[in-house]
Amino acid sequence: MGLLSYLKEIFTGKQDAPEAPVAPAAPAAPTKVEVPQPAEAKPAQTPADVKVEQKPEETKMEELPVADKITIGHVHMSGCTGCLVSLADNYEGLFALLDNYADLVYCLTLADVRDIPKMDVALVEGSVCINDHHSVEDIKKARENATIVVALGACAAYGNVTRFARGGQWNQPQHESYLPIGDLIDVDLYLPACPPSKESIRNVAVMAYLLLKGTDEQKELAAAYLKPLMDLAARGVEACGCDLMVDVINQGLCMGCGTCVAACPVRAIDMVYGKPNIDREMCIKCGVCYAQCPRSFFNFDVINQFEAIGEAIDAAMGKGGE
Amino acid sequence: MVLGSYKTAICARAADPGILAKSQDGGIVTQLFAFALEEGIIDGAVVAGPGDEPFKPEPIVATTVAELLEARGTRYTICPNMSMIKEATRTYGLDKVGIVGTPCQIQALRKAQLYPMGMRSVPDKIALAVGIFCMENFPYQGLETMVEDLCNVKMESAVKMDIGKGKFSVYTERGAVSQIPLKLTHKFEQGGCHVCLDYVANLADVSTGSVGTPDGWSTVFVRTKVGEDVWGRAIGAGYFETKDIADVKPGLDLVTKLANEKISKNQKTLEERATFGVNKGLRNPYL
Amino acid sequence: MAKVVEISPTTRHEGHTKITMQVNDAGIVERGDWLSLTPVRGIEKLAIGKSMHQAPKISSRVCGICPIAHTLAGIEAMEASIGCYIPDDAYLLRVILQCANRLHSHALHNILSLPDMYLPGTDTHINPFTSEEPVRSVALRIQKLREIGQTVGEIVGGEPIHPSNPRVGGMYKNITPRAKSKLYDLAKEALPLARDHMEFMIAVFKDWDARPMASVANGKEVEKTEKFGFHDQGYMAVDPLYGSSSLDIEPRWFPERWTEVRPWDWYQGELEVSLEDAEYPIGGTTPVGTKVWPAMEACTGVPLYDGSPVEVGPRARLAMFRNYDRKGAMGLQIARQMEYMDCLYSMIEAIDAVDCSGSVLADEIPQGDGSLGWAANEAPRGTDVHLAKVKDGRVDWYSLLVPTTWNFPTVSRALEGAPWQLTEVIMRAYDPCVSCATHMMVVDDSKRVVAQKMFQ
Numbered sequence A: 001m002g003l004l005s006y007l008k009e010i011f012t013g014k015q016d017a018p019e020a021p022v023a024p025a026a027p028a029a030p031t032k033v034e035v036p037q038p039a040e041a042k043p044a045q046t047p048a049d050v051k052v053e054q055k056p057e058e059t060k061m062e063e064l065p066v067a068d069k070i071t072i073g074h075v076h077m078s079g080c081t082g083c084l085v086s087l088a089d090n091y092e093g094l095f096a097l098l099d100n101y102a103d104l105v106y107c108l109t110l111a112d113v114r115d116i117p118k119m120d121v122a123l124v125e126g127s128v129c130i131n132d133h134h135s136v137e138d139i140k141k142a143r144e145n146a147t148i149v150v151a152l153g154a155c156a157a158y159g160n161v162t163r164f165a166r167g168g169q170w171n172q173p174q175h176e177s178y179l180p181i182g183d184l185i186d187v188d189l190y191l192p193a194c195p196p197s198k199e200s201i202r203n204v205a206v207m208a209y210l211l212l213k214g215t216d217e218q219k220e221l222a223a224a225y226l227k228p229l230m231d232l233a234a235r236g237v238e239a240c241g242c243d244l245m246v247d248v249i250n251q252g253l254c255m256g257c258g259t260c261v262a263a264c265p266v267r268a269i270d271m272v273y274g275k276p277n278i279d280r281e282m283c284i285k286c287g288v289c290y291a292q293c294p295r296s297f298f299n300f301d302v303i304n305q306f307e308a309i310g311e312a313i314d315a316a317m318g319k320g321g322e
Numbered sequence B: 001m002v003l004g005s006y007k008t009a010i011c012a013r014a015a016d017p018g019i020l021a022k023s024q025d026g027g028i029v030t031q032l033f034a035f036a037l038e039e040g041i042i043d044g045a046v047v048a049g050p051g052d053e054p055f056k057p058e059p060i061v062a063t064t065v066a067e068l069l070e071a072r073g074t075r076y077t078i079c080p081n082m083s084m085i086k087e088a089t090r091t092y093g094l095d096k097v098g099i100v101g102t103p104c105q106i107q108a109l110r111k112a113q114l115y116p117m118g119m120r121s122v123p124d125k126i127a128l129a130v131g132i133f134c135m136e137n138f139p140y141q142g143l144e145t146m147v148e149d150l151c152n153v154k155m156e157s158a159v160k161m162d163i164g165k166g167k168f169s170v171y172t173e174r175g176a177v178s179q180i181p182l183k184l185t186h187k188f189e190q191g192g193c194h195v196c197l198d199y200v201a202n203l204a205d206v207s208t209g210s211v212g213t214p215d216g217w218s219t220v221f222v223r224t225k226v227g228e229d230v231w232g233r234a235i236g237a238g239y240f241e242t243k244d245i246a247d248v249k250p251g252l253d254l255v256t257k258l259a260n261e262k263i264s265k266n267q268k269t270l271e272e273r274a275t276f277g278v279n280k281g282l283r284n285p286y287l
Numbered sequence C: 001m002a003k004v005v006e007i008s009p010t011t012r013h014e015g016h017t018k019i020t021m022q023v024n025d026a027g028i029v030e031r032g033d034w035l036s037l038t039p040v041r042g043i044e045k046l047a048i049g050k051s052m053h054q055a056p057k058i059s060s061r062v063c064g065i066c067p068i069a070h071t072l073a074g075i076e077a078m079e080a081s082i083g084c085y086i087p088d089d090a091y092l093l094r095v096i097l098q099c100a101n102r103l104h105s106h107a108l109h110n111i112l113s114l115p116d117m118y119l120p121g122t123d124t125h126i127n128p129f130t131s132e133e134p135v136r137s138v139a140l141r142i143q144k145l146r147e148i149g150q151t152v153g154e155i156v157g158g159e160p161i162h163p164s165n166p167r168v169g170g171m172y173k174n175i176t177p178r179a180k181s182k183l184y185d186l187a188k189e190a191l192p193l194a195r196d197h198m199e200f201m202i203a204v205f206k207d208w209d210a211r212p213m214a215s216v217a218n219g220k221e222v223e224k225t226e227k228f229g230f231h232d233q234g235y236m237a238v239d240p241l242y243g244s245s246s247l248d249i250e251p252r253w254f255p256e257r258w259t260e261v262r263p264w265d266w267y268q269g270e271l272e273v274s275l276e277d278a279e280y281p282i283g284g285t286t287p288v289g290t291k292v293w294p295a296m297e298a299c300t301g302v303p304l305y306d307g308s309p310v311e312v313g314p315r316a317r318l319a320m321f322r323n324y325d326r327k328g329a330m331g332l333q334i335a336r337q338m339e340y341m342d343c344l345y346s347m348i349e350a351i352d353a354v355d356c357s358g359s360v361l362a363d364e365i366p367q368g369d370g371s372l373g374w375a376a377n378e379a380p381r382g383t384d385v386h387l388a389k390v391k392d393g394r395v396d397w398y399s400l401l402v403p404t405t406w407n408f409p410t411v412s413r414a415l416e417g418a419p420w421q422l423t424e425v426i427m428r429a430y431d432p433c434v435s436c437a438t439h440m441m442v443v444d445d446s447k448r449v450v451a452q453k454m455f456q
């Protein structure tokens, strides 16, 4: 009995429940995906049925051209790795992403590359302890080496719980000042929330791929999709449940949908006579209530195409029929 | 485009008289969810259930037809249905979630699906989004004033409220109807409604409202593949009576007219907001 | 003369750490320090003055791999301080969460360990990301087990990463019967997968143990030493599955047996790197001539139990409650795999026992008078002890003794006698989670005095 069948027997048990590996949209290229090595772009076969619709009325789908993968790195600052776990929680979709769209060229938690290499997209998790020179060097290097810097999660974008930090704890009591990465470097995109959902990270990864490797039309769609997240990055480094008061209710924009309540990761919001009440002693300043609120940003050009974009992303991940 | 993209527009009402009895209009929402529930298209739906004050709804996750029936009828005040969208997939254990909502709530839903930053495991569990037309909504205290002061009806004794033909009407247990012209209600409208650019829930799978079709009937837009599938199956199963929308009065022309009115009025509000102060404007969420 | 070699940063675990070693001419570690370089966010100090409800939500953010453990330990420390007893159904929901977290975390750790391992019977390292079979099926099964764990965490905890449903006094919401049967189905689905997976992983680890030569992923093969990764420290565990708290009638953790010392006394002093290997994957070791100073750089303290470092984690639990006795790095790895089944059996039992109509919130939630309470949770990586004093609803004092902090000094000892090129394999066996492990409680006198001061 060959090794392969021997192993198969070990992990598929007797006869039933053989785990048919969930096939990506097209059979994966026979390229071997190594534990990612820096600067080793591998040509990958791209699923033939990744389609993007430009206008809601049209049913014609664009074919995705065969293109290289993009390179992505995960840069861990003072975060908790929850954002990375959220990325990994795409389950088989994680492999669809890595097989077809992105090489993970740097990620201390998952791969052995020890220095921050050049990459297309840096997903930065965590805020920066400015009392730790390694951290400061790393964030600068990430900016230098990445085309697109994404503040992945609330700590990187807004500080989140590290906003409360004030030092005084051994063995490094001088570690008292933590800053969102946007206070130290230019940040291209924010993906707020603690942690950002697996789906939102997946969407940004797919859109980054289209932006860098897609057809002109796909680039346009990706740019439109990513724009509000760029605007969030431009908006600033401070977030709080108070934003709902200041930038939504006080501005006469709240209509009581309750989305913020569902989004809050610490159940700090409840609706009182149709408007959110924020328990400011619970709020950890993650910023997702505001980001998720339909009255923070609402880009009709993209959201009107929700059906087509949803289908395109599903197809890209090898899910769904058709 | 003021009516959004849709595959078909129909005049319809629920075939089940039991559902119609206490529905707002043609019982479309309740009938469609009941059908979807029975067929396993949804495991449950977020609807506006009864609250602890009269005509003050609370979002609930209905998983039985009985609960759906309890939630029939329009309450002209805010019911934050989106607040339950995640919980429905959590302690309620739903894999296929239905939700009814005003256009803004359906917008919130679609944004939550496309940009689901704080909505883990919600996007792919939305199985059926039913939108209801909406010109505006009222804070509870505003509604109370309209009903108790302007219409002289105690909230407790009202059984139904309705907006139509330029009037706000309150029906009581004893069969009386109290009406005021709509223009008296404007001051009580929720401010956030004045920047809303959607009248007929353009982003729903199926949207419905009373305008355009005779009393007791509803106007229905079937918009998405999901909507088309569910609606088609419900029709096939005989759950709805339908009429050709072209044959009914006042028809889609009125819907279009009202949609245009709402959108242009609120576009204007957005423009005014841009220069609201002295060299200072108010925020525009669409830019 | 011993040479100084340093691997920095180490990889394939949570957080930032390095290993600084003095090795003999054969490259065998004579003295090794594994230390955290992760900035200290100071959760214990920033919690002071915060509400007792918020503090555990903040401490959850210590770690996104085992957030359930931190949430539960934090909440239960608050409850222990204020003397709040939660309803049985709330406790059952927490047990389900505990199992869910362990399932996902152990499975995730498999992905981090596999690259150093070989396909049994071959000399090929396992790259968990390859699309080639048979590895892909293993990787997908790992993800399936994680999916089940995380989905259970989602349903019961609101979120699997930083659960929102647990609260001081119990839980915000009970589950519905529909959710209950969904949980049951998920656990049942995982059972056969977990069994096969456990067997596969154990075969892989045993294969590694039996090899005379080995390497880290993409590294140079070196001869293994006998007793690879052995240490002579004891074990600490409070429960095979869940935990213990100061509200227990018979608590199973003893604060008076705990001491903590500063790294100053414990880690090596100033050194200069004198051995370098540019080939060490990937990016090489620290350049010769670099000055290093572990005692100064370490970001965690050294907690001791009965005056000694202890090992916490799967092997400690199995050793203390099931007489497990396989030593070495692979002994620990194998112990971890042996916990898979109990995660699921216990989960199923707890799901069965939940009464969906029962209350999950204590009728009364006292505000606290400043008494000390502690809760020790058996996190995936070991005993996670949170201690708190709550007064008038606010945190007066808070301390976290998290698993990897306990393990740092123990791992440092386990490195001794191993070829330096394989030390990361030992360290990774402990499934380090370092963001958590940024703790230090100053204790400069004899522990008894401190104990009296704190536990009066």
Ligand SMILES: Cc1cc2nc3c(=O)[nH]c(=O)nc-3n(C[C@H](O)[C@H](O)[C@H](O)COP(=O)(O)OP(=O)(O)OC[C@H]3O[C@@H](n4cnc5c(N)ncnc54)[C@H](O)[C@@H]3O)c2cc1C
Residues within 6 Å of the ligand: B022, B023, B024, B025, B026, B027, B028, B029, B030, B031, B047, B048, B049, B057, B071, B072, B073, B074, B075, B076, B077, B078, B079, B081, B100, B101, B102, B132, B133, B134, B135, B136, B137, B138, B163, B208, B209, B210, B211, B218
């Ligand atoms: C604030 C508001 C304004 C409206 N304005 C118009 C209008 O201008 N023109 C028009 O044609 N139609 C409007 N409608 C819709 C209309 O009143 C009916 O709700 C719709 O026709 C559905 O009736 P039905 O008989 O099909 O539904 P039913 O079977 O009666 O079910 C109605 C459903 O809507 C839900 N619901 C009730 N109140 C609310 C609420 N406040 N928020 C969210 N969900 C709720 C209920 O839970 C129920 O599931 C409005 C509705 C609301 C809530």
Ligand code: SF4
Residues within 6 Å of the ligand: A078, A079, A080, A081, A082, A083, A125, A126, A152, A153, A154, A155, A156, A160, A161, A193, A194, A195, A196, C061, C062, C064, C161
């Ligand atoms: S945002 Fe939340 S999940 Fe991400 S690193 Fe910060 S605490 Fe962790």
Ligand code: SF4
Residues within 6 Å of the ligand: A244, A248, A249, A253, A254, A255, A256, A257, A258, A259, A260, A261, A275, A276, A292, A293, A294, A295, A296, B080
């Ligand atoms: S999400 Fe925005 S619009 Fe909706 S209730 Fe919250 S603040 Fe108001």
Ligand code: SF4
Residues within 6 Å of the ligand: A239, A240, A241, A242, A263, A264, A265, A266, A267, A268, A269, A278, A282, A283, A284, A285, A286, A287, A288, A289, A290
């Ligand atoms: S209220 Fe909740 S969602 Fe909003 S910033 Fe605070 S913690 Fe985040």
Ligand SMILES: [Fe+2]
Residues within 6 Å of the ligand: A240, A241, A242, A280
């Ligand atoms: Fe604030």
Ligand SMILES: [Fe+2]
Residues within 6 Å of the ligand: C063, C064, C065, C066, C067, C433, C434, C436
């Ligand atoms: Fe951890």
